[in-house]
Amino acid sequence: MKTLTELNLEAALAAHDPLARERAITTAYRAHENASPAVRELAVLAVQFPAILEPIEEGDLFAGRIRYPLVSFGPEPGGLGYACRAEAIRYVVAGRGLDQEACAEAEEMIAYWETRATAARTRAAYPPALAAALPSDDWTRESGAGFPLYRMAGTVLDYRKLLQLGLSGLDAEIALRAAGASSAQRDFLDGLRAALGLAAASLRHYAAQARSLAADCGDPSHVAGLSTIAADCDAVSQRAPATFREALQLAWIYALLSGTWNYGRVDDWLGSFLVADLDAGRLDEEQATQLLCGWWRLMKAYDNQFNNRVFIGGRGRVNEAVADRFAMLAMEATRRTRLNQPQLSLRFHADQNPALMARALDVIGEGCTFPILYNDDVNIPAVARAFGVPEDEAVHYTPYGCGEYVLANRSVGTPNGVVNLLKCLELALRDGHDPVARRQAGPRTDDSSFACFEELWRAYAAQLEHLIAALARQEKIAYDVTGREAPFLFLSVLYDDCIARAKPLFAGGVRHLGGTLETYGNINTADALFAIERIVFQERAATLSQLIAALDGDFSGPDGEALRQRLLAVPKYGNDDDAADAMARRVHDHVCILTREQAARVGLDSYLVVVINNSANTLFGHTTAASADGRRHGQPLANANNPAPGADRGGVTAFLNSLVKIDPGLHAGAVQNMKFSRALFTRHRTKLEALLAGYWAAGGAQAMISVVSRDDLESALREPEKWGHLLVRVGGFSVRFIDLPSDIQLEVLGRTLHE
């Protein structure tokens, strides 16, 4: 599985004329360096599109593939804004054996962007104290408590408007707005119109390509498909879409041009086109499902990792019954394609057609892991509270990427900072010293001889406050610099209220300028603090310095191991233990409120924590020393808001009860992973439904459910300490898999997991 970044590099390596596109984009930027941001962006976009749109491949049902050159413009896929991937360029120079002249040219290009790339300009804008607080951007390799990220992630466009008006209708609306506008406003609005022209040109480019492919193709079945693509692209280059196919084609090309890769409430904006075609007999459900499968495959080719969120279901859709028909076919497409993309997600509420949830559980039960489930009855009021918006705005919440909420086409909320809470505790225990990096990394908070637990807590809080204040400033600076650099024309066209205000998205156009902060290690931190409180301050079974020595030594030696066992024996989050869970809540509330409070200080409409799933928990684990929850040096941090691996041994109901103790009204998204055996989806379906019903009713906001697989059992054989929660059925009994003797474990592994 390759990421877009890796695929982009491959394409650059294989290019006919290596680095030609990079040079052309650089030349265009250079020629317009002092032009207005809109004019400069257009100049670059005109080089970029349709040049970087990849050819239609055999079997594609729609036109639309893309690879970013190593110098590019966009919000995120190729890097932030104007981006230059210096290391990758050098890799291509070496890999293709380019001559000295080409090499010098490449170095000159890299040097040019060193001060002009949007990420570089962002860092250059940090005041000295901020630069000192955030010394490194290399969060995947270096040890540190917090790092900035450079991107404008998670924009969700108004596709409904795109499809209703078409490119020409949008152009007319902007022209109308430009009539009475000031000259600065007109510069921006004219840019929007020119971008729409580029979109039309890109569609015509694909139409021509499809026609010429059809002409050269001997297979009549392919000819028909290519001719349809050509006709659809031609049609929507001129007018609003009239059919499902046309609508999907237009939306897809627009998404690629804009550099967004999360599509919001697709059933809401595409459902009416689908149902009109079905009702008129232009399509049947089977054909429509195949079209969706084709789209799913193109999404996978676009981003293979963390994006491609497609939402179905939930309150606030214009016509629920119509959208539900789309939703059912979308689930079928996911079931059939069995791809890791798109990240199909179902919002649901108490009054929703129950067929959607029933189908969702079928699809999950087949091992698809999708759809991911979101409970509107909890989330809408929670989002209203967290974002400080009324519920009729909150109803448009749309999780993107790894699960950060935005208000579709109303808010932006890019996560541009990552924090490792466990590292903050690590620093607090050592007066700000990082034992992995071996340097003073945080403020001096105490001499580490804490007389009581609250003193330790204050030192931890101080480490975090220092960091989060810095990251909030950084987020606002990133918006300001990006807003000055470029209007992001494709995004601004389809974002409230850019046209009405005649302002670019990141320069005053967006209705709600939010930001998010990714926090990791939340649960390890809570478990570690709770264990310290118990063992050091209550039971006094070890002194703080003994504990720190054991952590520094990674629990080596008999004393270290004995202390580790004591720490492990202290109750952990995830078992419905009120005291342990209260600490998790305290850690959560503290970091969430602290983060939220920064918004007003730095000038954002909201700045909120997200607690999400990706590989950051593993990467941060590598650079985090042993911790007082019993975790060893280098081990992954617990994922998102989930109990530490294997810590939840109290049974599934206890686990679910713990989850709902964390307040969803303080953050902008948290992920809960759950695994159930296959039998729960089939033979014991009513019990699964009851477990989930109990969870939702108690305030469960979200669930990412997967089926226990053979891989899981194999991992449990390798790392039993992480799989204490895994139950299997043997001989009419439920037993903990890790407690079985190894020959029986192998036997259980051998039979397919159908229970």
Place this chain on the structure above:
Amino acid sequence: MNDITGIVFDIQRGALHDGPGVRTTVFLKGCPLRCAWCHNPESQTFEPETGRSGRIYGRALTVTEVMAVVRRDARFYAASGGGLTISGGEPTAQYDFCSALLAAAHGEGIHTCLDTCGALDWPRLDALCAHVDVFLYDYKATAAGTHRALTGIEPGLPHANLRRLLAAGATVRLRCPLIPDANAAPDHLDAIAALGRDYPAMAIDLMPYHEIGAGKYDDLGRPRPALETRVPAAGETAAWLDTLHSAGAAQAALG
């Protein structure tokens, strides 16, 4: 009443196979039987024990303390028709505690199951009926000699109590461990079938023998029971089921 103390060796929350719905199963320590296939040797003695591994089996809890745990999943019971299951060991061996726990659960409207082998005087079992919604009743062997050899007790009392419970209209789910070359003989299958015919509403779970491991015997420093058996092949299990179905016990199923 609710400060009665019992010795509990495990509480499993979110149990999905111990009666209807989602349940909390409370395992009471102590058992008058010594079944040769017993998977829970730590459940047999009445006092808490410490294994060689340092693991502690059993702790004293009051009814109030147990109910504080049980109550936490009330919403899952309500959503699923689940509740409390008391298992063991032989839970009725801690009679007062067991009885008080059942009554306490019923007092809060929580559904109850009692997993028992029925080896207690009828009046005492009868008295529990008021607070037991479903009996999970172990039916271990038919012939007296086999029963004695495999469990250490005479079958008279458990067999008679089963018929008495059924006659009294109790809801019973029959749990039948089937051990090849031990109890899984034709006479035993016949007897199960007869019960099935007489009480068609009674569910019958067949639980084919499965080696779960003797690790706990070793940890407790107890000899592994001498049991000449094997894990039945899938075909053998299917044949038992067939036999019961064709003998008129249509409700028999794999547990």
